[in-house]
Amino acid sequence: MRKLLSVLVLISLLIFFTSSFKKTISYGYNSNDLNQAYSEYVSSTSKYGQDLSSFNLAKGRHQTFKTISSEIEAISATKQMLSSKVELVKNYLTFIRIKLAKETGIIDYRENLNFVQLDNKIVDILSLKEKISTAQSLDELEEVEKDFEERFISAKKLSFKTLTLINIQNFPKYIESLLKITKELNEKISEIKNSANYDTQPILNRLSEIEKNLNNKLGAFNLASKSFINKIDSLDDPEQSYSEFEEFLRNFKIEVSSLLPQLEEVINLLRNIG
Amino acid sequence: MKDKAKIFMIFFPLIFLIILGIIILKQLRNNQKPNQLETIFVPSLTSTPTLTPQSRWSTDSGLIKIETDLFNLKKEIESFSFVDQSLNPPKLDFGLGF
Numbered sequence: 001m002r003k004l005l006s007v008l009v010l011i012s013l014l015i016f017f018t019s020s021f022k023k024t025i026s027y028g029y030n031s032n033d034l035n036q037a038y039s040e041y042v043s044s045t046s047k048y049g050q051d052l053s054s055f056n057l058a059k060g061r062h063q064t065f066k067t068i069s070s071e072i073e074a075i076s077a078t079k080q081m082l083s084s085k086v087e088l089v090k091n092y093l094t095f096i097r098i099k100l101a102k103e104t105g106i107i108d109y110r111e112n113l114n115f116v117q118l119d120n121k122i123v124d125i126l127s128l129k130e131k132i133s134t135a136q137s138l139d140e141l142e143e144v145e146k147d148f149e150e151r152f153i154s155a156k157k158l159s160f161k162t163l164t165l166i167n168i169q170n171f172p173k174y175i176e177s178l179l180k181i182t183k184e185l186n187e188k189i190s191e192i193k194n195s196a197n198y199d200t201q202p203i204l205n206r207l208s209e210i211e212k213n214l215n216n217k218l219g220a221f222n223l224a225s226k227s228f229i230n231k232i233d234s235l236d237d238p239e240q241s242y243s244e245f246e247e248f249l250r251n252f253k254i255e256v257s258s259l260l261p262q263l264e265e266v267i268n269l270l271r272n273i274g
Numbered sequence: 275m276k277d278k279a280k281i282f283m284i285f286f287p288l289i290f291l292i293i294l295g296i297i298i299l300k301q302l303r304n305n306q307k308p309n310q311l312e313t314i315f316v317p318s319l320t321s322t323p324t325l326t327p328q329s330r331w332s333t334d335s336g337l338i339k340i341e342t343d344l345f346n347l348k349k350e351i352e353s354f355s356f357v358d359q360s361l362n363p364p365k366l367d368f369g370l371g372f
Contacts, residue, residue: 038360045364059370059371059372062372063372074372078370085366088364088366089364089366092363092364096361099361138370138372141370142370142372145368145369145370146368148368149368149369152366152368155363156363159362159363160363163361163362166361167356170354170356171354171356174347174350174351174354177343177347178347181340181343181344181347184336184340184343185340188334188336188337188340191336192331246356249356250356253351253354253356256351257348257351257352260344260347260348260351263344264341264344267337267340267341267344270331270337271329271331271332271334271337272329272331272332273329273331274329274330274331
């Protein structure tokens, strides 16, 4: 009985440590956290949409009547709309922060720096709430809005940088897998050559060419990624740089895909050898 | 005694009818079977496989594995989408305009 109990305790401890280890790998976030963050972001988007409509109505009334009551109503609607906007940006930044942690695992310095910057930006955006609630007039709220706009520009830059980091993370894995396949094929060619002394040199040359191409692509990808991150950082219009990056990624995928039939051909040649 | 006779009068025809029903059903089934199983044998020209010399590497498990890995990777790359539009920052208007 005692033995059984100790085995059970050991198994439960093992399960506990395995699960906590998995959590550490994904930087403490799992898919549920990501889904929840996304649904919060989506619901705050619709809340902001509603508050924006109410604000536009109150603004229209105030511009028409210019009375004290219309001003009070406009101030209240503006405060509500601005608070919703703060909430929306905060939820968006939280969502991509979790996405970054989940997709990249925050392994290198750039990712870690970006993660911390997102954290700071969330605090920075949230501090606007205090300013909104203490504002007494429409002029003061106008100032808060200007301040918000400036903070949002830097938040946007940070967001596009984060998206670039997320995208950079994913695709090289496929190139690395393709390189692994070329390595396995190389070993197979040696095996075939040793077994019956076939002339494998032409196939080997073809494979080397593909391997060289893949390595070049990987290098080009890393270089381009770095350059896009710097561009997003330095330019005023990060959206434009990011859409250029998207275009680069689409073309890159086509280029890598074009190497796959070449590898298939090498396999076919090997299967028909002898 | 009368009761026993009554029970016998009711149940005997009933049992008889059940047995009769089973026999008829069996007969019907037996009649159908030959039709169901009727198969037409059509003489076909079976081609004798020509023996082409096959490379011993065509069935090599190592090569088949590499080919499968490449096939799976190809499918993954084809379905991979770089840009998730839901991740783009929200489009917001600034300026209260009072």
